[in-house]
Amino acid sequence: MNLPNKLTVLRMIMVPFFVLFMLTDIGGPANKWITLVIFCVASLTDMLDGKIARARNLVTNFGKFMDPLADKMLVCSAMICFIPLGKLTAWYVIIIIAREFIISGFRLVASDNNVVIAASYWGKFKTVSQMFMIILLIADLGGVFNTIAAILVWVSLALTVISLVDYIGKNIQVLTKGGM
Template sequence: MNLPNKLTVLRVIMIPFFVVFMLFDISGAPDKWIALAIFCVASFTDLLDGKIARKYNLVTNFGKFMDPLADKLLVCTAMICLVSMNKLNVIVVIIIIAREFIISGFRLVASDSGIVIAASYWGKFKTVSQMAMIIVLIADLGDVFAVIGTVLVWVSLILTIISLIDYVAKNKQVLTQGGM
């Protein structure tokens, strides 16, 4: 297993530890900061694994499948934790998770037709905005950060919808050729 794939697996392994520190009172006040650190490190591995894989030509089928799945698991898990802590509206999370299921299904149909749907810039912007939103909401520094958190929730939601429309519009042939 190459380094990018190990980083992807590490990201998945970090998720339960993140959940424990987010939802359970392990060490009191430091819990949120430990959870935040875990989330930041896990998010950084997302950036790092892709850069390493492309730079050193270490792209694998495992990585193509697991990297986006690991990202979705990390981000969706964090958002669900934030909902349970009343820091994020459940409707926002439902829309974001629904988009992830739709795009995953869309990619699956496309792959059956031999079409590879690469990540778009809108999708990358969406992921970065969601990760930034999660970081700000976990940090919960109040005042100006509360406003920044609210803005990031809306930006994430808007980019989620735009990226969905972008994927479908650019790959509408999948709907006609993919047997749908």
């Protein structure tokens, strides 16, 4: 297994620990900071695995499939955890997760038709806005930081919808090619 794939697996292994510290008081007063470090390290592995894979020509089918799945696990787990903590509403998280299911379905249909669908800039902007939002919601620094987090909630929701519409619009032929 190459380094980018190991980073992807590491990110997936970090998710249960992230959730454990997010939803319990196991770390006491340091819980928030432990959670924040886990999320930031996991987010950095997301950036690093792709850069390393492309730079060293280590792109694999495992990485193409598991990297987006690991990202979805991390981000969706964080957002689900925010519901009982009162930081996000269920309807918001449902929209985010529904988009991920739709895109994953599109990718499966495309894969069955030997079509590779590249990630768009809208999707990348969405992911970055979600990750910054999550970092600010975990840190809960108050004042202007909470205002920025609230703005990022709405920005990431808008980018989620925009990236979905863009993705479907650019790849609608996948559905017609698939015999649907």
